[in-house]
Amino acid sequence: MWRNTHSGWGWVSIALHWLGALAIIGLFALGWWMTGLDYYSGWYNQAPWIHRSVGILLLLATVGRIIWRLCQPTPRAEGSRFEAVAAHLGHLALYALLLVVLISGYLISTAKGSGISVFGWFELPATVYGFANQADSAGTIHWYSALILMLLAAVHTLAALRHHWWDKHLTLVRMLNASYARRDQ
Numbered sequence: 001m002w003r004n005t006h007s008g009w010g011w012v013s014i015a016l017h018w019l020g021a022l023a024i025i026g027l028f029a030l031g032w033w034m035t036g037l038d039y040y041s042g043w044y045n046q047a048p049w050i051h052r053s054v055g056i057l058l059l060l061a062t063v064g065r066i067i068w069r070l071c072q073p074t075p076r077a078e079g080s081r082f083e084a085v086a087a088h089l090g091h092l093a094l095y096a097l098l099l100v101v102l103i104s105g106y107l108i109s110t111a112k113g114s115g116i117s118v119f120g121w122f123e124l125p126a127t128v129y130g131f132a133n134q135a136d137s138a139g140t141i142h143w144y145s146a147l148i149l150m151l152l153a154a155v156h157t158l159a160a161l162r163h164h165w166w167d168k169h170l171t172l173v174r175m176l177n178a179s180y181a182r183r184d185q
């Protein structure tokens with residue numbers, strides 16, 4: 001039930017998928033809102049601190065998610081060969097974009113050489129810093145990659161709903177319930 005099988009996702013993958021989706025959408029909204037804040041707002045420092053802290057937790061969870069995904073079987077794709085290939089490429093693009101957004105966020109925040117405090121619990125050190133215009137260039141990449149990630153996630157959501165309501169596939173149900181993983185055992 002924890003692990004994936006060829007017929008379904010285990011609980012770890014399901015939890016990481018939905019917590020990840022929630023965090024990504026939340027971080028996008030928070031990022032957008034906080035960059036428009038007035039210097040005199042009480043949230044001026046607090047909101048970016050929360051954004052960075054949640055972002056780093058998501059970065060660590062995403063590295064774990066990718067390792068977990070690579071160590072296990074993948075549920076068989078439903079639908080035609082074309083749909084299976086398109087879904088695979090779409091998922092790869094989602095992972096790649098997510099990494100670009102997360103790493104560029106890290107590079108903005110560590111551009112001057114200081115580490116990132118995660119809710120005051122621990123600090124992630126700066127590793128690559130001091131490049132000319134690092135914060136600005138990483139900021140531009142962060143914004144555009146986050147925007148493309150949201151657009152692709154919207155297409156991904158529509159595809160999931162289409163498979164569920166129109167094609168009557170089990171794709172969405174098995175991303176919500178790990179008992180489908182048991183059918184293989």
Ligand code: HEM
Pocket residue numbers: 023024025027028029030031032035048051052053054055056058059098101102103104105106107108109116139142143146
């Ligand atoms: C999927 C995860 C993330 C999403 C969707 C996201 C989204 C955003 C968005 C939409 C903005 C506003 C950009 C703008 O208006 O120019 C922003 C700003 C920012 N983000 Fe993220 N972010 C994520 C992860 C991170 C991480 C991991 C960090 C660093 C640890 C980070 C640090 C920042 C910083 C410092 C800003 C302010 C940039 C500026 O003032 O130009 N973000 N983010």
Ligand code: HEM
Pocket residue numbers: 017020021022024025069075077087091092094095153156157160161171172173175
């Ligand atoms: C920011 C939002 C989201 C992101 C970044 C995201 C990302 C992903 C990724 C990367 C996969 C592939 C998993 C793998 O192969 O390891 C996946 C699978 C899946 N996602 Fe999402 N997702 C998001 C939101 C949603 C939403 C809102 C829905 C449904 C309404 C959804 C439904 C699914 C389903 C059903 C699968 C399983 C596909 C299959 O079994 O072939 N996702 N998602």
